Amino acid sequence: MERRDMVENEPLLYIVQPKLDRVVAYMQRTFQSRAAVGQRTRSEELAEKNLDQQQEKQFQQMSLEEQLSFLANLPAHLSNIKCKLISTNGEREGIIRQYDGMEIVMDTAFGEAVIPRKEVVSLALIGLLEEGEEERRDRY
Numbered sequence: 001m002e003r004r005d006m007v008e009n010e011p012l013l014y015i016v017q018p019k020l021d022r023v024v025a026y027m028q029r030t031f032q033s034r035a036a037v038g039q040r041t042r043s044e045e046l047a048e049k050n051l052d053q054q055q056e057k058q059f060q061q062m063s064l065e066e067q068l069s070f071l072a073n074l075p076a077h078l079s080n081i082k083c084k085l086i087s088t089n090g091e092r093e094g095i096i097r098q099y100d101g102m103e104i105v106m107d108t109a110f111g112e113a114v115i116p117r118k119e120v121v122s123l124a125l126i127g128l129l130e131e132g133e134e135e136r137r138d139r140y
Helices: 034-055 064-072
Strands: 081-087 090-099 103-108 111-116 120-128
Touching: 064 090, 064 120, 090 111
Parallel strands: none
Antiparallel strands: 081 090, 081 120, 090 103, 103 111
8 A cells, every 4th residue: 555645624614614712711710608698698689688678669558649649650551550549529430640749630531630649538540441442441
């Protein structure tokens, strides 16, 4: 057999491939004992629970002020919520549009109503309205 001179060539497949630097993996530099990690996680869990309780109150657990401001400033992902507002002058059903601390602007079946905050006794949710349902609902 005839011996050929070996020439070191890269495979043709890699000719058009870019020359990339090798990725450097760093080893662990710090160490924490299990006791220290356990203490930290317990304190973090307690802090998170306190935040969750403050942020995620159920509607019935909110004060009247919180309920009114929540309904006036609904998040974008919630549709309009019809509610019953009980005041010293009677009951009104509709959608709360604005609340500034002194007056409540509410869309009712009879039009827009402005109710002073001092007259409001309680608030109850009736239900959710679909998009465009406000125009289709029966006007008494």
